[in-house]
Amino acid sequence: MKASKTELQKKYKDFQKLKLNLDLTRGKPSAEQLNLANSLMTNLSGAxxxxxxxxxxxxxxxxxxxxxxxxxxxxxxxxxxxxxxxxxxxxxxxxxxxxxxxxxxxxxxxxxxxxxxxxxxxxxxxxxxxxxxxxxxxxxxxxxxxxxxxxxxxxxxxxxxxxxxxxxxxxxxxxxxxxxxxxxxxxxxxxxxxxxxxxxxxxxxxxxxxxxxxxxxxxxxxxxxxxxxxxxxxxxxxxxxxxxxxxxxxxxxxxxxxxxxxxxxxxxxxxxxxxxxxxxxxxxxxxxxxxSTALKKHMEKLSVLIKPKFDIVESYLSKLPEGIAQWSMPTGGYFVSFTAKPGKASKIYKLCFEAGLKLTPVGATFPYGKDPDNQNLRLSPTQVKNSDLKKSMEIFTLAVLLSE
Amino acid sequence: MKASKTELQKKYKDFQKLKLNLDLTRGKPSAEQLNLANSLMTNLSGAxxxxxxxxxxxxxxxxxxxxxxxxxxxxxxxxxxxxxxxxxxxxxxxxxxxxxxxxxxxxxxxxxxxxxxxxxxxxxxxxxxxxxxxxxxxxxxxxxxxxxxxxxxxxxxxxxxxxxxxxxxxxxxxxxxxxxxxxxxxxxxxxxxxxxxxxxxxxxxxxxxxxxxxxxxxxxxxxxxxxxxxxxxxxxxxxxxxxxxxxxxxxxxxxxxxxxxxxxxxxxxxxxxxxxxxxxxxxxxxxxxxxSTALKKHMEKLSVLIKPKFDIVESYLSKLPEGIAQWSMPTGGYFVSFTAKPGKASKIYKLCFEAGLKLTPVGATFPYGKDPDNQNLRLSPTQVKNSDLKKSMEIFTLAVLLSE
The missing domain is CATH 3.40.640.10 (Type I PLP-dependent aspartate aminotransferase-like (Major domain))
Known part of the structure; x- marks a missing residue:
């Protein structure tokens, strides 16, 4: 990540050429998670x-x-x-x-x-x-x-x-x-x-x-x-x-x-x-x-699918240069909260958007949709495939660097 | 129904002794109706x-x-x-x-x-x-x-x-x-x-x-x-x-x-x-x-179960002496509206209640729960078994006569 601005811009443009359609906007379960509950579909039969x-x-x-x-x-x-x-x-x-x-x-x-x-x-x-x-x-x-x-x-x-x-x-x-x-x-x-x-x-x-x-x-x-x-x-x-x-x-x-x-x-x-x-x-x-035992077991099965997604997010974010941002490292739930330098969130959002990655709109995490410091971004990694998540995080971290 | 008041009272007391628990309060489908939709329970299976x-x-x-x-x-x-x-x-x-x-x-x-x-x-x-x-x-x-x-x-x-x-x-x-x-x-x-x-x-x-x-x-x-x-x-x-x-x-x-x-x-x-x-x-x-063809067919199956209930209600009401009340003879829906002489509805309701038959509270069919003429009663015959419906209607018509 010590690449020069020119290199970063080249990488960014390469992503744009791919016309990707990636989405980290909402905390949705993945199809694999949903599959674990499929028995709900037919588990009531007979009078x-x-x-x-x-x-x-x-x-x-x-x-x-x-x-x-x-x-x-x-x-x-x-x-x-x-x-x-x-x-x-x-x-x-x-x-x-x-x-x-x-x-x-x-x-x-x-x-x-x-x-x-x-x-x-x-x-x-x-x-x-x-x-x-x-x-x-x-x-x-x-x-x-x-x-x-x-x-x-x-x-x-x-x-x-x-x-x-x-x-x-x-x-x-x-x-x-x-x-x-x-x-x-x-x-x-x-x-x-x-x-x-x-x-x-x-x-x-x-x-x-x-x-x-x-x-x-x-x-x-x-x-x-x-x-x-x-x-x-x-x-x-x-x-x-x-x-x-x-x-x-x-x-x-x-x-x-x-x-x-x-x-x-x-x-x-x-x-x-x-x-x-x-x-x-x-x-x-x-x-x-x-x-509650059955519930706990089910949640454990889900966590096996969910945790790797958060690990991917962390693996990309941890490569960012020190001081450029802060972010959460949750042990549960569905989101990573990313805090850029003040004033940078909308720029990062725009850069991501123009490279085919949708994020939750800036300000959504604040009343009246207004982030007073324009610095918070929410990442929702659960639904996307791991390969897409990697691409998304590559774009995201590129955008963070380019927003500097 | 030309019985003397004493006979009516005797009949009524006999019903009271049975400690019945009958209910014509709400327009609920019967279990037989619900059975016709049981395939909903399991009709989605497989990815x-x-x-x-x-x-x-x-x-x-x-x-x-x-x-x-x-x-x-x-x-x-x-x-x-x-x-x-x-x-x-x-x-x-x-x-x-x-x-x-x-x-x-x-x-x-x-x-x-x-x-x-x-x-x-x-x-x-x-x-x-x-x-x-x-x-x-x-x-x-x-x-x-x-x-x-x-x-x-x-x-x-x-x-x-x-x-x-x-x-x-x-x-x-x-x-x-x-x-x-x-x-x-x-x-x-x-x-x-x-x-x-x-x-x-x-x-x-x-x-x-x-x-x-x-x-x-x-x-x-x-x-x-x-x-x-x-x-x-x-x-x-x-x-x-x-x-x-x-x-x-x-x-x-x-x-x-x-x-x-x-x-x-x-x-x-x-x-x-x-x-x-x-x-x-x-x-x-x-x-x-x-x-809409499948829907129509399904509704026809339901009507085979529902119509006899309304026929039972009508068969009892039609035996009431002329001039004592008016009632609806619907061709669909879930209710019969019964209009007693002004002032009589709450008396009929009470007589039914004390003989083990629950009716929709008087006034429920009017804003603020107030029937200005205290004369409307709603009968909901769909859920009860035909045998119970017959008992219910016997009590109801008895109550109408006794309310005179």
Whole structure:
């Protein structure tokens, strides 16, 4: 990588000539990953399998999900099955429905729609769809930086104490999208206590999207709900997870967890916008991911496919000259967060794009799509073939060098 | 039925002794109906079946649905596939999402949330879930009577002209829930023209829930979208349907249709609250309900199971003395609407309940759960066994007589 600028430009032009169509934009599972869940397709057959938990899974009912599906959700969320609702298809719908519950009904206080301004704290860089959901609902987003151990809790606590419009925070506590960081025990403890500093209807949106998605030895995430019990803040948290990146993306189960009071309030709203839950798909998943041992085994099989992709990314990034950039080295999840020098991200993006490599748009990982320092890029290596990933990383690192 | 009051009371008490647990509350398919769709359970197997329309159905993407699923939706909605979005699981979620699109984004005018008062016209008696959705969102409901040919259009037009808070109307145009009526050609024509009298963001929510659900020779429903094209009101209608009562309730597909502009606006909102659509289930349905001929054949098989239930209901009701009540004799759909003498519905409900027969709560078929004349009851005969249905109808007619 000590090549001269001319050499780099020649290499870059050679790539352009290939008219490649590479894509690292989204955290999609690969076909090989999906293959590992193919038994879902046919694992219910015969009249016996149409009943589960004394319910005809083919008919209406059980808006809160089948008891066995709640049990499965409990393995993701770390709370007891009766405090879980199982539905589909992604945790985003459930988070949207929870936000709308607060918007139309509130959480033991005024409904959000009755207030002039609602603000939500958003650790950054974060998940673009969280931000676009808030923006759609007219919620004011306040960025707070992630530290590598979770959000800067001094700042978070300070804002919550001072800004009365703040009604919640959105977290991806494990293998955070895109930074890959897992919140430290201390951060989780302070988060669980946070509602005591804020409004009585404060809500922690705890999107544990990568709860079981380790591909290397990973830091353990503390059980926030137990800490909430300790601090008596269980009515101020809702937890989310899904099987989107476990079985089949788009055809998975999604889970929401919370206190009895939180779920009752949620269901009062949810039952107005949906008739029931897809219990056929729930029964398929229950049969496939029997218990937490089976789930763990399945995730191990997936990690065998996923880890090499992250190794490839790292092998290319580690060849970059020192000081030119920083990047995450996650032990799970789906993303690598790349931090270029300030002002360089859009240039790198453009160089990649013009050489046939699509990246997640610059700014997507920040509220309102605006990266204030124009320096964060998200890489999503899971779906592409290893050979394409190598080409993609070659282009990417070339673009980083050329952006200098 | 000319028995004396004492005899009737004796019969009633005998029923009470049986401690029955009968239920005519909801329009659920019977297990026999569901059995006819069992091939959905296993009809995708082998790598070849995981691709449809050049898409890996197991992965993320296609938030608007697979092209073939749109084609299927087109057979329900009577508009071209490109003007259909296929999703799941019930039309209620899609109607809720459409209402929220108008609430948060508007329809080419101010978002609903920016206005002091939003009113929606609700033909009555109607579908309880439509009403509870509006109520949840703080939408003011204005009842307009159904005539047997659809809503009283003189009154509808008059209100739309005079009341500037009115932004839409909710219709179930075929085998309406619960009255069973199908809107006449003239009513559909006037509906298609209605937006011209109202606000520019006026929206017809056209829930064609029973579009293909005839069990006897039925009146043909005019194609409203074609009429909207004629009147240039295609941006003022959204159409809904689902396979809930075709294949498996709760695990079906749902469809929304509308103009390019309407769907674009809808997707702008929808893509913020959901990641994609369950394309596995879509592919299952496409394979099962190949085309409109296959769909028609399947509906005929269902009607063989459904019609006898309605015949049983009619056979009991027709024995009631003249003048005591009126009721619908539907040729499709899932309900019989029973109109007792004013003030009698809650008494009949209570008598049934205390003899072990649950009915849909009185008032459920009206906005805010209030039947102004306390006289409408909804009977849903499809799910119960014929023998139980006979017992149920015996109790019901007894209760009607005893309520005198």
């Amino acid at each position: 016996k399998s149409y009943k589960l938990n004394d319910v005809d899974i083919r008919n209406y009912g059980e808006i809160d999900g089948l008891p066995d599906a709640k049990k499965l959700g409990s393995a993701f969320l770390g709370i007891k099955p009766s405090n879980v609702i199982a539905n589909g298809t992604s945790s985003l719908n459930l988070m949207a429905a929870m936000m709308q519950t607060l918007y139309f009904r509130g959480n033991g206080d005024l409904a959000w729609k009755e207030r002039k301004k609602i603000s939500i704290l958003c650790p950054v860089p974060g998940f673009d769809r969280h931000f676009s959901l808030c923006e759609e609902m007219g919620i004011n987003m306040i960025s707070v930086p992630l530290t590598g151990d979770g959000p800067d809790m001094d700042l978070v606590e300070d804002i919550v104490k001072k800004d009365k419009s703040v009604r919640g925070i959105i977290c991806v506590p494990k293998h955070s999208n895109p930074t890959g960081e897992t919140y430290s025990q201390e951060v989780v403890r302070r988060l669980a206590k946070l509602p005591k500093l804020g409004s009585k209807d404060f809500m922690i949106f705890y999107d544990n999207a990568y709860a079981v998605h380790d591909f290397s030895k990973s830091k353990k995430l503390a059980n926030i709900y137990k800490l909430c019990e300790q601090f008596k803040t269980t009515n101020n948290i809702s937890l989310f997870a899904s099987t989107s990146k476990v079985t089949m993306a788009g055809s998975g189960l999604a889970f929401i967890g919370g206190s009895d009071k939180t779920l009752k309030n949620f269901l009062s709203y949810f039952s107005k916008i949906i008739v029931g839950s897809d219990k056929v798909n729930q029964a398929r998943h229950v049969k496939f991911l029997k218990d | 070849k079946s995981y691709k449809l329309n050049d898409v890996d159905i197991r992965n993320y993407g296609e938030i608007d649905g697979l092209p073939d699923a749109k084609k299927l939706g087109s057979a329900f909605l009577g508009i071209k596939p490109s003007n259909v979005i296929a999703n799941g699981t019930s039309s209620l979620n899609l109607m809720a999402a459409m209402m929220q699109t108008l609430y948060f984004r508007g329809n080419g005018d101010l978002a609903w949330k920016e206005r002091k008062k939003i009113s929606i016209l609700c033909p009555v008696p109607g579908f309880d879930r439509h009403f509870s959705l509006c109520e949840e969102m703080g939408i003011n409901m204005i009842s307009v009577p159904l005539t047997g040919d659809g809503p009283d259009m003189d009154l509808v037009e008059d209100i739309v002209k005079k009341d500037k808070s009115v932004r839409g109307i909710i219709c179930v145009p075929k085998h309406s829930n619960p009255t069973g009526e199908t809107y006449s050609q003239e009513v559909v024509r006037r509906l298609a023209k209605l937006p011209k009298l109202g606000s520019k963001d006026f929206m017809i929510f056209y829930d064609n829930a029973y579009a293909v659900h005839d069990f006897s020779k039925s009146k043909k429903l005019a194609n409203i979208y074609k009429l909207c094209e004629q009147f240039k009101t295609t941006n003022n209608i959204s159409l809904f349907a689902s396979t809930s009562k075709v294949t498996m309730a709760g695990s079906g597909l749902a469809f929304i249709g509308g103009s390019d502009k309407t769907l674009k606006n809808f997707l702008s909102y929808f893509s913020k609250i959901i990641v994609g659509s369950d394309k596995v289930n879509q592919a299952r349905h496409v394979k099962f309900l190949k085309d």
